[in-house]
Structures are given as structure tokens and as C-alpha cells.
Amino acid sequence: MSSKPQPVDLFAQQLPLETRQSVMSSGASRTAGRKAVLENDFSDPDALRRLAGQIKQHTLDHLDQYLEQAEASLQKAGAAVYYAADAKAARRRIRLILEEREIHRVVKAKSMATEEIHLNSYLEEHGIECVETDLGEFIVQLDGDTPSHIVQPIIHKNRRQVASAFESHGLGEFNDDPEVITQRARAHLRTKYFKSGAGITGANFVSAESGRLVLVTNEGNARFSLAPNSVHIALVGIEKVVPRDQDLAVFLNLLARSATGQQLTVYTQFINGPKASSQPSGPREMHVIFLDNGRGDILDSNCREILRCIRCGACQNVCPVYRQASGHAYRATYGGPVGAVLSPLLSGSNFVDLADLPKASSLCGACREVCPVDIPIPDMLLKLRNRAHLLGLKTRHVPSMEPFVKLATKPALWKMAMILGKAIDLLPLKMQKLPGIQEWLKLRTLPSWKGGEFRRWMKKHQRRKGKGKRV
Ligand code: SF4
Known part of the structure; x- marks a missing residue:
């Protein structure tokens, strides 16, 4: 790794709505087709x-x-x-x-x-x-x-x-x-x-x-x-x-x-x-x-399983990040989940230039579920994130998780945030006038606030479980 570590941009460009729709509908139909034919045969x-x-x-x-x-x-x-x-x-x-x-x-x-x-x-x-x-x-x-x-x-x-x-x-x-x-x-x-x-x-x-x-x-x-x-x-x-x-x-x-x-x-x-x-x-x-x-080096690394890939594209079709960003956002020949692992590895000494790609994943595991050669892609994404961390690389444009961690680890604060969150439902009309948010709302609809649903479900579930025990 000879290059000096630099901060990298993670998907800095906004994808046009028309392109995103093409990618999403094609990915969804291919994923459904894959499932149907495999389960049928x-x-x-x-x-x-x-x-x-x-x-x-x-x-x-x-x-x-x-x-x-x-x-x-x-x-x-x-x-x-x-x-x-x-x-x-x-x-x-x-x-x-x-x-x-x-x-x-x-x-x-x-x-x-x-x-x-x-x-x-x-x-x-x-x-x-x-x-x-x-x-x-x-x-x-x-x-x-x-x-x-x-x-x-x-x-x-x-x-x-x-x-x-x-x-x-x-x-x-x-x-x-x-x-x-x-x-x-x-x-x-x-x-x-x-x-x-x-x-x-x-x-x-x-x-x-x-x-x-x-x-x-x-x-x-x-x-x-x-x-x-x-x-x-x-x-x-x-x-x-x-x-x-x-x-x-x-x-x-x-x-x-x-x-x-x-x-x-x-x-x-x-x-x-x-x-x-x-x-x-x-x-x-x-x-x-x-x-x-670069394949020989990958073979010697802790991500060697990525070389099992038979280039079917199923992981791209199913990936929620790829469906939003499309392939060019990955800035390399191979995009999507397979590319987020393979491209930085193939780039050898230029690893730092693509070290942000493994972060382009929600780690939902859908890529692993569809992969015909059972590649543990999410595990490798984590290994590569760790490699970037050890190299001291930072990613620009990614908000810190610190405030969320503070909120999520303090039950009283969390509960209060859930109640305050309801106010978001009242905001969209005013928010449309704000610069920045205005652009965002052109492409998306703000969903209605669902905060607190899980806690309610959990309470109900526990009550039912309690009743079950008494019977
Ligand atoms: S699903 Fe598996 S085999 Fe297919 S492109 Fe992705 S990593 Fe390669």
C-alpha cells in the first residue's frame, strides 16, 4: 500500500430518477425470476x-x-x-x-x-x-x-x-x-x-x-x-x-x-x-x-472466497444499495456487492481509492442468500472495512453514528425521541421550502412516522405470552 491514505467519497453523485427506476425494476424482476425457476426446478x-x-x-x-x-x-x-x-x-x-x-x-x-x-x-x-x-x-x-x-x-x-x-x-x-x-x-x-x-x-x-x-x-x-x-x-x-x-x-x-x-x-x-x-x-x-x-494476491488474502464468483449478477439485482445507486457509482469494472469486495481487492496498491466501496452495504445479507456459489459477501465487506480502518482511511459524506448511539443506549431519551418524532408528520409542507431538503423531496416521499411501533408490538406480544403461560 504505497499511496497516501486519503478520504474518499462514498457515492457522491445523485442518480437520475429515470435511471434508478430502470435499475430497480430490472433488478426486482430478475430476482423474482431467479427465485421462481430455482424453486420450481x-x-x-x-x-x-x-x-x-x-x-x-x-x-x-x-x-x-x-x-x-x-x-x-x-x-x-x-x-x-x-x-x-x-x-x-x-x-x-x-x-x-x-x-x-x-x-x-x-x-x-x-x-x-x-x-x-x-x-x-x-x-x-x-x-x-x-x-x-x-x-x-x-x-x-x-x-x-x-x-x-x-x-x-x-x-x-x-x-x-x-x-x-x-x-x-x-x-x-x-x-x-x-x-x-x-x-x-x-x-x-x-x-x-x-x-x-x-x-x-x-x-x-x-x-x-x-x-x-x-x-x-x-x-x-x-x-x-x-x-x-x-x-x-x-x-x-x-x-x-x-x-x-x-x-x-x-x-x-x-x-x-x-x-x-x-x-x-x-x-x-x-x-x-x-x-x-x-x-x-x-x-x-x-x-x-x-x-x-491481482487474483493471486486475493488468493493469499482473507477474502479469497470472492474468487468463486461466476459473474451471474444476482447479488447486484437483489442489493438495495445497487438498486438505488446503479453500477457506475462503484467507479470500477465490477459494481454491486461483488464489486464492493472485488474491485478494491483487484485495485492492489490503489486500494485506498476504492476503500469506501465495502461501506456501500446495509449488510442485509441478501447477496449471500442469492449467490449461486455461496460466497459470504457480508463477511468480506466487514473484513475490508476493517482493513480500511487499520489503514486509517476515513470516508467523507457519511454522517457519524455517534448521536444515534447516544440516543439508542439511553431508554428514557429514546422514548422521548419517539414521542417527538411524531412531529415530523407535520413538517413536510414547511420543509419543502428549505434548501437541500427541497431537492431530496423531489425524488422521495417522506414516509409517515412509525416510531414506537416495535415497543407497542413487544408489549402486546409479552402480554399474550404471559396469558399463554397461565393457561
Ligand atoms: S451472486 Fe455470487 S456469483 Fe453471482 S455475481 Fe454476485 S458474487 Fe458473483
């Missing part, structure tokens, strides 16, 4: 989540061994394998592969690892056009924006904003019909697939046993990115390895259900090396780059 979904967590943890505990096995299996299948210690090394490796083959345009299927290393801008700087082919990522690229959700990159945009982006980039007159938008993107992207020299992807999983690389998409864009091209480059986080092919059944059963409430994504691709006599189509070359970029 499995008698004990939690047992499956625990099993998935155990498989991932076992893999992490023996990662050296499984990485070596994956490397050997991939090479046996005809792929070239590289390791990149950091983002710089990964970017350079990709550029060298492309430059050696005089490739000046690539198509890219959605990959968070390539977002993490900021590949697009780097390739553009070196004269290589990089076209995003996932619809959401394509729109993000058109707008010069960044994804705000792991699975739904444009969760923060509505269809009117998308239609405007298409119009301003010459992709037809304004039309916010989703079918028209999709058809236009499809027509535009199809020309790009055939004019590029390489397809770049990430990987959802890599089987150490067989070297099979698994890609899941709902749009088929990963297939299109690879089919007409002679070179496939896959950038894969080292934690994406799983021991055996049969383990994939556990993860594939959980991934789509947790992410989108689907039983399976529309396209699930198993890639077993480049084009060969046993495999007549596909790219002639396959290059797999295993990316560390």
Missing part, C-alpha cells in the same frame, strides 16, 4: 448452491494444480496458452498476436476480463478496431459509456436513450421499438463479423480435465465472432478453471437461473481447441491467456 436449491461453492473453493485451494492441468489439456487440443501477470501484459500479448498476423479489426463477445484491462481503448490507440457484438456492449460502445451491470451492461439505459444513440450514430431514424433496435444492430454487426480477422472472447468456465472452454450467451454473438475468423483469442481469469467436465453441469444449472431466471442460456458453446480434423469449422488458431491481475 430443484427441491433444495440451497444444497446445489453449497455444492457449487464447495467445488469452486476446492479448485481455488488447488489452483496451481488445476491451472497446470488446464494448460496441458488446452495445449493437447491445439491451443496456445499464456499467462498474464497484469492488465498491461495481457493487453500487450493480445496486440502482439494481432500485429503478427496483420489484423486491424477484431470482433469481441462480451467479456468482463477485457473490460477489466480496458482492452478496447488500448487496441484503438494501436490502430486496431475492436467491435463489441453483444447488443448491450455495442450500445455502451456507441455511447462511449461503460457497462453498469455484469450481465446487463445497459441496465441504466431505457429504450428511448438507446434509440437516440442509434440515431446519432447514423443507424436509422429515431425508433424505440425494441424489435427495430435489435434488427438494426443485427444488420450492422453482421457486416463486421465478416470483415474482421479475429474474435476475442472471455470464458465462463474452463475444464482442467479436457481443456474445454465454455461460453454462454443469449444472442449467439460469440459463435458469430468465431465462425468466420481464423484466430480466436480468449482472455480468461485464472479463477475460471473447474476441475472436471461433469462439474460444468452444476455451474450451468445455476448460472442462467441466477442471472436471468432462464433454465439455460440460449447458446452454450463448448470449444475444444482450434479447427482440426475432428472439428471441421471454427478458427484455425486458438490463444488462451490466463489473467492474474
Whole structure:
């Protein structure tokens, strides 16, 4: 930790109401879909989540061994394998592969690892056009924006904003019909697939046993990115390895259900090396780059379980803070509960810049309940808060809890505050004239005062319990 500890801003920006509504409604519907499909399809979904967590943890505990096995299996299948210690090394490796083959345009299927290393801008700087082919990522690229959700990159945009982006980039007159938008993107992207020299992807999983690389998409864009091209480059986080092919059944059963409430994504691709006599189509070359970029340090830390993450986004969908703030508020590639842990850890010596993120949680535990690999996210948030505390970092814009502590630990004072609190119901009309509060009330309605309800409930409950005993 070389940087000087600085106070950091916690979610300093106010999110527009329209954006918050998009994020909230999408998060709520995905969460409901996840619950319905898991409960409908499995008698004990939690047992499956625990099993998935155990498989991932076992893999992490023996990662050296499984990485070596994956490397050997991939090479046996005809792929070239590289390791990149950091983002710089990964970017350079990709550029060298492309430059050696005089490739000046690539198509890219959605990959968070390539977002993490900021590949697009780097390739553009070196004269290589990089076209995003996932619809959401394509729109993000058109707008010069960044994804705000792991699975739904444009969760923060509505269809009117998308239609405007298409119009301003010459992709037809304004039309916010989703079918028209999709058809236009499809027509535009199809020309790009055939004019590029390489397809770049990430990987959802890599089987150490067989070297099979698994890609899941709902749009088929990963297939299109690879089919007409002679070179496939896959950038894969080292934690994406799983021991055996049969383990994939556990993860594939959980991934789509947790992410989108689907039983399976529309396209699930198993890639077993480049084009060969046993495999007549596909790219002639396959290059797999295993990316560390801070993961080794996380593995040695007390937050290693975060590397079990299979990037489903369920914790983002359910998180009350993410639903209010959206992904950009986290100022990093990974947002939401997973990002509040992963982003500061991946930032290495820049930990201080993101050390406020673990505070962006009410610690309600909803993220842990939905996580398909049973990651104890709230425990890690506390560990990271403690790390920031030990480094002497302070967070600006967070009111002190001291007055509340004084009030809550003095019963007589608390009781009086409950009675006085009722006066708040009479205030809103006057408060609307106050600067600051006026802005706040534009976005929210002041709820009616409920103070004292719990005490009344408790008294009633105890009376009933007492009566029960006498009977
Ligand atoms: S932490 Fe768990 S719930 Fe969140 S994205 Fe990762 S796997 Fe999904």
C-alpha cells in the first residue's frame, strides 16, 4: 500500500430518477425470476448452491494444480496458452498476436476480463478496431459509456436513450421499438463479423480435465465472432478453471437461473481447441491467456472466497444499495456487492481509492442468500472495512453514528425521541421550502412516522405470552 491514505467519497453523485427506476425494476424482476425457476426446478436449491461453492473453493485451494492441468489439456487440443501477470501484459500479448498476423479489426463477445484491462481503448490507440457484438456492449460502445451491470451492461439505459444513440450514430431514424433496435444492430454487426480477422472472447468456465472452454450467451454473438475468423483469442481469469467436465453441469444449472431466471442460456458453446480434423469449422488458431491481475494476491488474502464468483449478477439485482445507486457509482469494472469486495481487492496498491466501496452495504445479507456459489459477501465487506480502518482511511459524506448511539443506549431519551418524532408528520409542507431538503423531496416521499411501533408490538406480544403461560 504505497499511496497516501486519503478520504474518499462514498457515492457522491445523485442518480437520475429515470435511471434508478430502470435499475430497480430490472433488478426486482430478475430476482423474482431467479427465485421462481430455482424453486420450481430443484427441491433444495440451497444444497446445489453449497455444492457449487464447495467445488469452486476446492479448485481455488488447488489452483496451481488445476491451472497446470488446464494448460496441458488446452495445449493437447491445439491451443496456445499464456499467462498474464497484469492488465498491461495481457493487453500487450493480445496486440502482439494481432500485429503478427496483420489484423486491424477484431470482433469481441462480451467479456468482463477485457473490460477489466480496458482492452478496447488500448487496441484503438494501436490502430486496431475492436467491435463489441453483444447488443448491450455495442450500445455502451456507441455511447462511449461503460457497462453498469455484469450481465446487463445497459441496465441504466431505457429504450428511448438507446434509440437516440442509434440515431446519432447514423443507424436509422429515431425508433424505440425494441424489435427495430435489435434488427438494426443485427444488420450492422453482421457486416463486421465478416470483415474482421479475429474474435476475442472471455470464458465462463474452463475444464482442467479436457481443456474445454465454455461460453454462454443469449444472442449467439460469440459463435458469430468465431465462425468466420481464423484466430480466436480468449482472455480468461485464472479463477475460471473447474476441475472436471461433469462439474460444468452444476455451474450451468445455476448460472442462467441466477442471472436471468432462464433454465439455460440460449447458446452454450463448448470449444475444444482450434479447427482440426475432428472439428471441421471454427478458427484455425486458438490463444488462451490466463489473467492474474491481482487474483493471486486475493488468493493469499482473507477474502479469497470472492474468487468463486461466476459473474451471474444476482447479488447486484437483489442489493438495495445497487438498486438505488446503479453500477457506475462503484467507479470500477465490477459494481454491486461483488464489486464492493472485488474491485478494491483487484485495485492492489490503489486500494485506498476504492476503500469506501465495502461501506456501500446495509449488510442485509441478501447477496449471500442469492449467490449461486455461496460466497459470504457480508463477511468480506466487514473484513475490508476493517482493513480500511487499520489503514486509517476515513470516508467523507457519511454522517457519524455517534448521536444515534447516544440516543439508542439511553431508554428514557429514546422514548422521548419517539414521542417527538411524531412531529415530523407535520413538517413536510414547511420543509419543502428549505434548501437541500427541497431537492431530496423531489425524488422521495417522506414516509409517515412509525416510531414506537416495535415497543407497542413487544408489549402486546409479552402480554399474550404471559396469558399463554397461565393457561
Ligand atoms: S458474487 Fe455470487 S451472486 Fe454476485 S455475481 Fe458473483 S456469483 Fe453471482
